Amino acid sequence: xxxxxxxxxIGSGPAGYVAAIxxxxxxxxxxxxxxxKNNEGVGVNGGTCLNVGCIPSKALLDSSYKYHEAxxxxxxxxxxxxxxxMDIAAMLGRKDKxxxxxxxxxxxxxxANGVTALYGMxxxxxxxxxxxxxxxxxxxxxxxxxxxxxxxxxxxAIPVAPVDNDLILDSTGALExxxxxxxxxxxGAGVIGLELGSVWxxxxxxxVLLEALDDFLAIMDKAIAKESKKIFTKQGLDIRLGxxxxxxxxxxxxxxxxxxxxxxxxxxxxxxKLIVCVGRRPFTQGLLAPDSGVDxxxxxxxxxxxxxxxxxxxxxxxxxxxxxxxxAHKGSEEGVMVAERIAGxxxxxxxxxxxxxxxxxxxxxxxxxxxxxxxAAGEPYNVGTFPFxxxxxxxxxxxxDGMVKIIAHADTDRILGCHIVGPSAADLxxxxxxxxxxxxxxxxxxxxxxxxxxxxxAVHEAALAVNGAAIHIANRKRR
Amino acid sequence: MAIEIKAPTYPESVxxxxxxxxxxxxxxxxxxxxxxxxxxxxKVVLEVVAPASGTLTExxxxxxxxxxxxxxLARIEEGEAAVSPAKVTAASxxxxxxxxxxxxxxxxxxxDERDIDLSQVSGTGKGGRxxxxxxxxxxxxxxxxxxxxxxxxxxxxxxxxVMQEGERVERRVPMTRMRARIxxxxxxxxxxxxxxxxxxxxxxxxxxxxxKQYQDEFTKMHNGTRLGFMGLFVKAxxxxxxxxxxxxxxxxxxxxxxxxxxxIGVAVSTxxxxxxxxxxxxxxMSIATVENSISAxxxxxxxxxxxxxxxxxxxxxxxxxxxxxxLISTPILNAPQAAILGxxxxxxxxxxxNGEVVIRPMMYLALSYDHRLIDGKEAVQFxxxxxxxxxxxxxxxxxx
Numbered sequence: 001x002x003x004x005x006x007x008x009x010i011g012s013g014p015a016g017y018v019a020a021i022x023x024x025x026x027x028x029x030x031x032x033x034x035x036x037k038n039n040e041g042v043g044v045n046g047g048t049c050l051n052v053g054c055i056p057s058k059a060l061l062d063s064s065y066k067y068h069e070a071x072x073x074x075x076x077x078x079x080x081x082x083x084x085x086m087d088i089a090a091m092l093g094r095k096d097k098x099x100x101x102x103x104x105x106x107x108x109x110x111x112a113n114g115v116t117a118l119y120g121m122x123x124x125x126x127x128x129x130x131x132x133x134x135x136x137x138x139x140x141x142x143x144x145x146x147x148x149x150x151x152x153x154x155x156x157a158i159p160v161a162p163v164d165n166d167l168i169l170d171s172t173g174a175l176e177x178x179x180x181x182x183x184x185x186x187x188g189a190g191v192i193g194l195e196l197g198s199v200w201x202x203x204x205x206x207x208v209l210l211e212a213l214d215d216f217l218a219i220m221d222k223a224i225a226k227e228s229k230k231i232f233t234k235q236g237l238d239i240r241l242g243x244x245x246x247x248x249x250x251x252x253x254x255x256x257x258x259x260x261x262x263x264x265x266x267x268x269x270x271x272x273k274l275i276v277c278v279g280r281r282p283f284t285q286g287l288l289a290p291d292s293g294v295d296x297x298x299x300x301x302x303x304x305x306x307x308x309x310x311x312x313x314x315x316x317x318x319x320x321x322x323x324x325x326x327x328a329h330k331g332s333e334e335g336v337m338v339a340e341r342i343a344g345x346x347x348x349x350x351x352x353x354x355x356x357x358x359x360x361x362x363x364x365x366x367x368x369x370x371x372x373x374x375x376a377a378g379e380p381y382n383v384g385t386f387p388f389x390x391x392x393x394x395x396x397x398x399x400x401d402g403m404v405k406i407i408a409h410a411d412t413d414r415i416l417g418c419h420i421v422g423p424s425a426a427d428l429x430x431x432x433x434x435x436x437x438x439x440x441x442x443x444x445x446x447x448x449x450x451x452x453x454x455x456x457x458a459v460h461e462a463a464l465a466v467n468g469a470a471i472h473i474a475n476r477k478r479r
Numbered sequence: 480m481a482i483e484i485k486a487p488t489y490p491e492s493v494x495x496x497x498x499x500x501x502x503x504x505x506x507x508x509x510x511x512x513x514x515x516x517x518x519x520x521x522k523v524v525l526e527v528v529a530p531a532s533g534t535l536t537e538x539x540x541x542x543x544x545x546x547x548x549x550x551x552l553a554r555i556e557e558g559e560a561a562v563s564p565a566k567v568t569a570a571s572x573x574x575x576x577x578x579x580x581x582x583x584x585x586x587x588x589x590x591d592e593r594d595i596d597l598s599q600v601s602g603t604g605k606g607g608r609x610x611x612x613x614x615x616x617x618x619x620x621x622x623x624x625x626x627x628x629x630x631x632x633x634x635x636x637x638x639x640x641v642m643q644e645g646e647r648v649e650r651r652v653p654m655t656r657m658r659a660r661i662x663x664x665x666x667x668x669x670x671x672x673x674x675x676x677x678x679x680x681x682x683x684x685x686x687x688x689x690x691k692q693y694q695d696e697f698t699k700m701h702n703g704t705r706l707g708f709m710g711l712f713v714k715a716x717x718x719x720x721x722x723x724x725x726x727x728x729x730x731x732x733x734x735x736x737x738x739x740x741x742x743i744g745v746a747v748s749t750x751x752x753x754x755x756x757x758x759x760x761x762x763x764m765s766i767a768t769v770e771n772s773i774s775a776x777x778x779x780x781x782x783x784x785x786x787x788x789x790x791x792x793x794x795x796x797x798x799x800x801x802x803x804x805x806l807i808s809t810p811i812l813n814a815p816q817a818a819i820l821g822x823x824x825x826x827x828x829x830x831x832x833n834g835e836v837v838i839r840p841m842m843y844l845a846l847s848y849d850h851r852l853i854d855g856k857e858a859v860q861f862x863x864x865x866x867x868x869x870x871x872x873x874x875x876x877x878x879x
Binding site (some may be wrong): 346409411412413414437438439440443444446447448453 | 494583584586588604605608610611612613615616651688765
């Protein structure tokens with residue numbers, strides 16, 4: 001039996017399910033195929049983000065943060081606490097409940113929008129046909145006018161630290177630890193490493209992060225990366241840069257990690273658990289028949305043009321599967337763009353204004369260009385910064401680590417980038433992202449009235465500082 | 480009765496245009512067939528004239544706005560062209576600026592400080608918003624538009640940067656749509672083709688003496704058309720292309736398309752950029768027809784009147800940098816064609832002929848070709864064929 005749809009989406013993570021829903025909203029007949037099965041073997045939507053990524057990690061981050069605050073952060077307010085305990089099983093249970101609610105929510109949205117939800121493995125054949133092997137093994141072929149590939153990504157595996165889901169874990173395993181490891185090793189001090197390290201560090205682990213690069217958060221604005229490293233180190237995260245892991249050895253119930261420093265030293269350290277989070281790679285296994293017409297580039301991503309169209313006519317690819325930052329919202333907006341283009345609209349995506357967040361506390365967030373990128377492009381620029389230590393609202397909340405940094409073009413004053421480490425960095429950065437979408441200058445933000453006392457005011461002051469007009473800190477003398 | 484002024488129906492290859500210049504303001508009297516507005520597309524500037532006489536009442540698009548095929552641009556109230564004595568203040572500003580809704584705050588502030596009329600600033604922000612950047616970069620026209628006669632107002636408008644004396648200034652001017660499109664295409668062809676160039680030199684003496692000998696008779700016979708080199712070069716190219724059909728082909732996906740005709744593009748330089756009008760089925764054209772067509776195209780190109788159809792297609796291109804003094808160069812492929820011939824300056828050089836040194840008028844020829852399609856051997860032999868045909872024009876006639 002061969003069904004025919006206007007759009008068949010392979011993958012129902014944030015890129016796939018959003019594409020499916022948008023396409024259905026625009027009046028198209030849509031089917032969305034998902035191969036993920038939960039612990040009970042039932043097909044669930046939501047992909048990595050909902051099941052083992054963004055959502056569960058944020059749930060654990062919030063739970064662990066509250067524990068940490070309750071155990072150590074309330075004395076300054078005059079509140080004394082003792083005997084604060086963390087029931088890990090309950091924490092994980094809450095996380096699972098949230099995941100279940102959201103993944104069920106997607107199934108509900110599919111129903112509401114008339115998207116046919118299919119469960120099983122989808123494979124693109126030639127001529128816009130998709131072969132579906134459902135969860136009971138039955139194979140069928142679906143015909144489509146358009147196919148959207150959204151099969152996402154998986155953690156990169158490194159041979160020196162093979163994941164055994166016992167002592168050596170990947171990010172998925174790190175979200176399921178039944179007890180707090182005494183010593184936790186993390187290979188990779190990127191976004192995922194810092195978040196997972198924060199969770200277990202707050203709950204009592206002694207966390208060591210081994211980062212192979214010499215620079216911390218190398219793709220972020222250097223000033224913000226530097227400030228962030230100071231803050232995380234103060235929190236007790238032991239971040240070792242220039243540390244390349246060369247081998248691991250299981251010794252009883254410990255993992256002994258061998259690593260080389262840039263200075264050439266070879267060091268060893270033992271951990272109770274080791275998390276490997278060195279990045280993710282696009283997941284294309286079993287996705288494409290050899291004659292599908294879709295090309296893979298040399299990074300393993302599906303090759304697409306600026307509108308996410310592959311080389312095969314009528315076939316698109318979005319999300320972690322294609323070039324660009326591996327961010328859920330980037331995938332979602334690509335999904336919207338593709339759905340709208342299929343429906344005949346001239347949608348496009350602004351890849352220059354995609355916010356990027358690390359959900360530690362304080363959060364680290366950025367949008368637009370870093371100072372290093374602006375400098376490398378040869379553009380003249382001004383910088384305005386404002387520390388949260390000077391923010392009344394932050395002081396009242398006892399949350400004063402971090403700063404806001406805004407970069408604007410020196411001649412046109414156009415905001416080129418915003419980088420924040422501090423409380424609610426994600427939400428504050430979003431404000432600047434919105435302004436940037438409208439071609440805002442730093443002065444425009446400076447002329448906007450901001451409520452007081454808010455954390456947002458730090459954005460206001462940083463924008464004013466760009467042109468030497470900040471009120472609540474001494475302005476840097478202009479060179 | 481209100482009449483709508485719409486953008487023309489764009490040809491299939493054009494998706495959208497940019498509103499380049501309004502020649503009339505709301506409140507102005509317009510006459511039937513009078514030029515109202517220019518729309519710039521990737522290839523040409525389209526002129527929109529008034530379908531009837533009357534008064535321009537409403538302007539719906541601003542300069543710099545994207546304009547789609549058949550989109551409504553403005554409205555005319557039909558009737559006697561009445562000249563309104565005093566310009567209504569609203570008429571001096573394009574209709575889309577409703578209060579300050581489409582101007583960013585800092586932009587307005589700066590415009591006020593610099594006494595800049597925001598209605599003259601084109602907005603590059605979302606939805607046409609005027610940003611502070613737009614005001615910073617705004618340069619008022621150095622001289623007022625030549626208002627004299629209608630033909631003059633049809634000339635494409637160029638923005639003259641205003642340079643202050645004694646200052647080290649920079650002027651940032653956004654690329655015109657055409658320039659941006661040219662840049663995009665050239666970058667694309669550089670990245671998507673395996674382009675190489677092979678060179679040869681040709682002794683022009685035979686062709687030059689042919690021209691000298693028969694110029695008067697030719698001009699008389701063909702109603703004033705002069706015999707140039709291009710006519711002969713085009714014929715030589717056509718002949719060589721017949722012998723090397725691969726050079727006359729193009730890539731489409733994973734297919735090679737062999738064209739059974741030779742549409743030769745001849746590159747013409749204009750103020751707005753390089754354009755390549757095409758001689759259709761040049762294999763069927765006489766030399767006189769080729770010469771005529773080329774000068775007609777050149778005239779049209781300079782006047783900005785080349786149509787899109789005249790510039791599309793083409794199976795092979797000839798470009799001549801020699802008129803500007805270029806001795807040798809590597810022409811860039813005109814996608815999706817497989818090759819392009821570059822002609823250069825004719826320069827007298829000492830050459831060895833039959834063991835003696837003689838002075839000959841020489842021209843370097845360059846053939847850039849897409850190595851994905853054409854191998855070195857073919858490219859070289861093709862160019863050698865051109866050389867032989869030029870050096871002995873009788874061969875063109877005799878097809879040998």
